[in-house]
Amino acid sequence: MNNTYNTKQKKLISEFFEGNTEKQFTCDEISEALKIKGTPVGKTTVYRYVEKLVNEGKIRKITGGISKSALYQYIDEDMNCNSHMHLKCLKCGEFFHLGCDFLNSVNDHIYEHHRFRVDNSKSVLYGLCEKCAE
Amino acid sequence: MNNTYNTKQKKLISEFFEGNTEKQFTCDEISEALKIKGTPVGKTTVYRYVEKLVNEGKIRKITGGISKSALYQYIDEDMNCNSHMHLKCLKCGEFFHLGCDFLNSVNDHIYEHHRFRVDNSKSVLYGLCEKCAE
DNA sequence: TTGCGTGCAAAGGTTTTGCATGGCA
DNA sequence: TGCCATGCAAAACCTTTGCACGCAA
Secondary structure: OOOOOOOHHHHHHHHHHHOOOOOOEOHHHHHHHHHHOOOOOOHHHHHHHHHHHHHOOOEEEEOOOOOOOOEEEEOOHHHOHHHOEEEEEOOOOOEEEEOOHHHHHHHHHHHHHHOOEEOOOOOEEEEEOOOOOO | OOOOOOOHHHHHHHHHHHOOOOOOEOHHHHHHHHHHOOOOOOHHHHHHHHHHHHHOOOEEEEOOOOOOOOEEEEOOHHHOHHHOEEEEEOOOOOEEEEOOHHHHHHHHHHHHHHOOEEOOOOOEEEEEOOOOOO
């Protein structure tokens, strides 16, 4: 079986995400941040555990933006992120949750009329936020 | 100034996209396909020109799926791709255009109520298509 | 004690860059 | 002719893998 042991490293990575729910990080940044905190976790371990967290739906992997490396972000269960859409500004990188009734109905519409199950934990809409559009 | 010369290579790359508007390719695949056709274009040239076409909004760059490398696809002006959303199945990779009145109103809603300008040439929703969801 | 987890080093793969040559205008 | 474009080779990156050692249960 996989990942049956609770280790210090896994706890540190999870806690790092939980303490930074609105930010997004590369694996390298996570490893560096933990090293600076005095609780270093090797980059390889970060890559491996982060992949597992993505598969479990606990964090979001973001690849579409400006960053060359993949970014990872905690999925806060209290925010109900799986039922709303998300935006990311192509210029400043800011990330927005779109919790509103109209948009929550988009996925239902797509399923009912187009027979496609959108996964909000894997989808991000890109464009320009108000500030960056001037 | 940049790219002021019309070369055989640029023409071949553009024509390749125009002749395969519903498919998506990696840079390597484009270079290989042109080589097989007897009109080889170096991989470096493909990377460089494809980047320019993306910046000009002529082709779409797709990074979120299963493929490790970036995929590129022609944006057919006749299909009005900038006004509708797109889906890509995480399992089979199939790509869908979502042309319908309800969904065309989504971007307007996001702009009016959330002050964000979604760019449909840079955004793809991921999930499972009907077949792959069983 | 057993076997999963960790992390270094190395490999693998994609994309970018340097540079000499080639080709457009 | 002047300058941009091409493409090889190499570099630069990001991510994954192999392996010996460490640690949880």
